[in-house]
Amino acid sequence: MISAGCAAYGRRVGMSGRELFSEALDELFQNCPSLTRKDVKALYLGQAFESFEHQANTAPGHASSFGFQNIPAVRVDSVSSSGGSSLRQGVLGMLSGEYDLVICGGAEKMTNKTTPEAIEIISMASNRDFEQWNGATLTSLNAIAAKAHKRKYGTTEEHLAMVAVKNHKNAFENPKAYLRKLITVEDVLKSRIISSPLKLLDCSPICDGASAVALCKPEIASKFSETPIDIIGSSEASDSDFVFRNEITGFKATRVAVKQAYEMSGITPEDLDFAEVHDAFTINEIIAYEDLGLCEPGEGKDLIYKNETSIGGKIAVNTSGGLKAKGHPVGSSGTGQAFEVFTQMTRRVSSSRQVRDPKLALTHSMGGAGVSVQTHVFSSRS
Amino acid sequence: MHCCIVCQSLSVQRVELSGKGEVLESTEMLSKSGEFPIEVPYHLALVKLDEGPNLLGILEEPTAVKVKVVFKKLRDGERARIFFVADR
Numbered sequence: 001m002i003s004a005g006c007a008a009y010g011r012r013v014g015m016s017g018r019e020l021f022s023e024a025l026d027e028l029f030q031n032c033p034s035l036t037r038k039d040v041k042a043l044y045l046g047q048a049f050e051s052f053e054h055q056a057n058t059a060p061g062h063a064s065s066f067g068f069q070n071i072p073a074v075r076v077d078s079v080s081s082s083g084g085s086s087l088r089q090g091v092l093g094m095l096s097g098e099y100d101l102v103i104c105g106g107a108e109k110m111t112n113k114t115t116p117e118a119i120e121i122i123s124m125a126s127n128r129d130f131e132q133w134n135g136a137t138l139t140s141l142n143a144i145a146a147k148a149h150k151r152k153y154g155t156t157e158e159h160l161a162m163v164a165v166k167n168h169k170n171a172f173e174n175p176k177a178y179l180r181k182l183i184t185v186e187d188v189l190k191s192r193i194i195s196s197p198l199k200l201l202d203c204s205p206i207c208d209g210a211s212a213v214a215l216c217k218p219e220i221a222s223k224f225s226e227t228p229i230d231i232i233g234s235s236e237a238s239d240s241d242f243v244f245r246n247e248i249t250g251f252k253a254t255r256v257a258v259k260q261a262y263e264m265s266g267i268t269p270e271d272l273d274f275a276e277v278h279d280a281f282t283i284n285e286i287i288a289y290e291d292l293g294l295c296e297p298g299e300g301k302d303l304i305y306k307n308e309t310s311i312g313g314k315i316a317v318n319t320s321g322g323l324k325a326k327g328h329p330v331g332s333s334g335t336g337q338a339f340e341v342f343t344q345m346t347r348r349v350s351s352s353r354q355v356r357d358p359k360l361a362l363t364h365s366m367g368g369a370g371v372s373v374q375t376h377v378f379s380s381r382s
Numbered sequence: 383m384h385c386c387i388v389c390q391s392l393s394v395q396r397v398e399l400s401g402k403g404e405v406l407e408s409t410e411m412l413s414k415s416g417e418f419p420i421e422v423p424y425h426l427a428l429v430k431l432d433e434g435p436n437l438l439g440i441l442e443e444p445t446a447v448k449v450k451v452v453f454k455k456l457r458d459g460e461r462a463r464i465f466f467v468a469d470r
Contacts (some may be wrong), residue, residue: 116416123415132465134439135411135418140426143409151407195426196410243428243438244387248407 001378002214002225003032004335004342007107009209009327010178017053017109020210021045024105024332028212031348034224035214041099042072044089046082046106047331051121053109062107079125080280080323082106083211083334084236084365084374090215091234091376100220101234105212106332118206122330125368127241139203139281141242141369143195146283150197153298155286157197161188162304163282164201164324166351170311171321176339178207178327202282204322209329211336227346233265233362233377242369251370254291258364258375262293265377269293273358274316275343276337278366278373279324285317288364289291292375316355319344334365334374345380387435400452401451403431408441419456427466447469 005027007020015023029035042210045059057059063073078085079142083106090104109119119139123132149155165185172178183201191200214224221228233353237257262268269292277292279285294315297304303309309317320326320340323333341361343349361378385392408427414420420440427441429449437451446468453462 114416116414119413119417120418131438132418133425133461135414135420136438137413137415138412139413140409140411143411144407144426144428146390147407147409192412193410194413195384198409240387243436245436246387248428326418 001229001231001338001342002216002221003035003181004211004213004339005031006176006207006211006339007341008176009207010327012208012331013111013113015208017047017058017107017208017210018062018065018108019143020208021105021107021212022066024107024210025066025103028214029301032214032224035299037067037103040068040071040103040214042093042102043068044086044102044104044329045073045075046084046086046334047075048077048079048082048108049124049330050123052113058107061318065283078367078372079332080278080328080330081365081367081372081374082331083336084363085334085372087213087335087338087376088234088236088361088374091231094217101214101216102216103212104335105210106335107210108329108331109208110206110329111208115206121352127243130243131241134205135176137195139198141193142281142283143198145248145287145369146197149283149287152249153301157189158185159286159301159304160197160202161185163279163285164188166304166310167279167318167322167324170319170353171325174321174326175326175349177321178205179321179325198281198283201307204280204324204328207327207329209327209332209336211332211339213335213338213342227380229342230379230381231347231376232379233267235264236374238372239370241371250287250291250297251373253370253373254288254364254366254375257373258292261362261375261377265379267360267377272315272360272362274319274355275362275364276320276322276340277317277324277364279318280328282324284366285322289317292362294365311353311355319353319355334363337363337365338376341378345378399431399433403437403449403468405447405449406430406436408444410444414419429466435465436442439466441466443468
């Protein structure tokens with residue numbers, strides 16, 4: 001990974017998904033002056049929902065709009081992890097030998113719809129016949145997971161709130177983040193219920209955003225960057241719909257994917273300096289700690305309670321603010337995580353947010369309630 | 383599902399179930415999809431049927447544990463939706 005860019009997440013009134021993607025690309029090229037558009041052999045775009053902008057096949061338009069001429073430009077969709085899938089496709093493009101340099105990105109425009117309209121669209125991430133049709137939303141599926149997790153492991157609403165508090169604190173210092181507001185556990189507990197036990201401040205915000213990263217073959221990376229970042233693990237897995245699963249206190253697709261990523265990279269979770277994990281809902285971050293092997297099943301609540309995932313803790317998680325507070329413009333979130341890795345490892349973040357000596361990082365992107373997962377391991381050469 | 387969710391066998395057939403089951407978890411929803419034709423608040427439950435599979439649907443009595451399925455057509459021309467009522 002030789003460069004990255006990110007359009008600030010938020011309510012970007014008057015800006016289309018395409019314009020936001022161009023904003024992310026602008027920053028990507030600014031961060032890598034020796035890179036030109038002609039170097040880019042293919043473009044992958046994570047973009048989940050056609051209904052927000054009434055636009056299908058978004059990738060060619062997003063590419064040509066930035067002046068890429070006739071290159072392969074492909075949209076990748078795995079709902080909330082579309083960006084993670086976009087990154088994975090870029091890695092596969094490299095590994096296949098077909099391309100020596102690609103851009104993987106993501107973009108989503110969401111705030112042009114009302115909240116009920118947006119929830120209707122986002123609900124397409126769940127099963128039509130057996131989930132949506134009978135009244136379920138993504139929030140409600142995760143609320144059920146939270147209740148089951150509490151019943152099995154004792155994870156309380158206070159534990160969930162602590163995730164939100166930590167991620168808002170990290171977002172407060174991040175100029176790309178949407179919810180740059182410090183909050184308390186009490187603020188979370190007092191916020192209105194969306195789907196019990198999940199409250200407004202347990203949920204990531206509907207927002208607009210875009211991000212992009214440039215990948216090239218390792219042997220030519222030094223031509224473009226003095227501080228290239230190696231992607232040493234990459235994996236992807238899927239699972240059945242939430243309703244059909246017997247286990248709802250963990251997501252097997254995460255465990256399957258991350259096992260492959262650790263094996264490919266030859267590392268263990270203890271080696272990681274920081275991680276960006278899928279936290280569309282606070283319960284997701286607790287479950288991710290467990291599924292990613294940062295702790296044993298049921299101990300996720302202890303990690304957050306003991307501040308071990310804060311910056312300066314045992315392993316900093318969601319230094320960007322996560323989907324929870326940086327924001328969750330669906331298709332962008334996965335490559336947005338890689339952008340955070342890039343900025344941390346190339347020392348582009350403020351000192352308060354900088355992870356000390358960041359050498360190894362993990363990104364974990366999840367689509368639906370544990371339906372699609374991608375994990376990537378990044379290693380700094382410096 | 384076109385396969386067994388336990389062993390993935392494709393040798394499956396349609397069978398009539400009792401419609402009875404137990405609530406595993408439920409959630410009170412105060413936010414919903416715009417198209418869903420019931421107003422909030424409502425309770426959504428994950429129910430394990432006596433025969434094994436899970437279903438999601440609206441729990442009409444929030445404190446019920448033993449429940450049975452009721453199919454309701456909310457609009458003409460649409461497929462039925464799943465509700466759970468207490469199985470007394």
